[in-house]
Amino acid sequence: MPRRSLALAAFAVASAAAFAQPAPTWVEEVPFITTPDHVTLAMLELAQVRAGDHLIDLGSGDGRIVITAAKRFGASGLGLEIVPDLVAKSERHARQAGVADRTEFRVQDLFDADLSSASVVTMYLLPEVNLKLRPRLLALAPGTRIVSHDWDLGDWQPDRTVTLEVPDKAVGREKLSRLHLWHVPAPVQGRWCAGPSTLHVAQRFQSFDARIERGGQAGAAWSGRIRGTVLPAPVGGPPRPALAWDDGALRVTAGAAGLPTDTRFVRC
Ligand SMILES: C[S@@+](CC[C@H](N)C(=O)[O-])C[C@H]1O[C@@H](n2cnc3c(N)ncnc32)[C@H](O)[C@@H]1O
Structure with missing residues (x-):
């Protein structure tokens, strides 16, 4: 089956949104299919x-999505789109909506773009495209929010998923859209030092295992789930410190297990 047909099949089977609109414009693997307005708002x-x-x-x-973010939520936004006609249409819509000063649309391959200015990334692509993007998404500033319509990021589990009814969904058997949210986790894997204390962190996406050593002696150990820049203390069990990513250091925000609040760990 040609790649484009495969892409259509993928959308059809797993239910991307499609609505009464002209025949889709095809570009590489991802078709132009719009996110319906109530799903856009929910994203x-x-x-x-x-x-x-x-x-x-x-x-x-x-x-x-960019226009709604600017008009309804007061954000600024950038749309990256490979089809020039769609960019021209977006610019026209932004002017009509009165948000041309806070929005920008570029004819650009999304794989070539610098995404570092984003505090929020949205996408309605395809599973294999999401996976190809994943390393670049993981490298964004800790705490950046990512929302994907329908497709996940493989074994990087979302922090939250919501399901919406889309009765007029024309593709797929389910009349549903799934929205996934991730907070880019701080990159905390490795060894960190603060005076006589060493903190060892093993990380897999948002999951971490931490253990403290002091003067060569094993100290507290705990596990948790990173929420953007925050490594919360576990609930229940013996007290454990809470940590926060702070400009490349790890700061104790709630002291416990012999680590006072504001202890600052740096990589070592
Ligand atoms: C499913 S549509 C989603 C449109 C919009 N984000 C929404 O949710 O309504 C995917 C869009 O990605 C565009 N696209 C596909 N490949 C691209 C690429 N490599 N770089 C930039 N845009 C691309 C397509 O032209 C299409 O408009």
């Missing part, structure tokens, strides 16, 4: 988009 609410956010939509289609 932006899930990411808690607000004024001050900069949202980048990867494969921005007719610009609706």
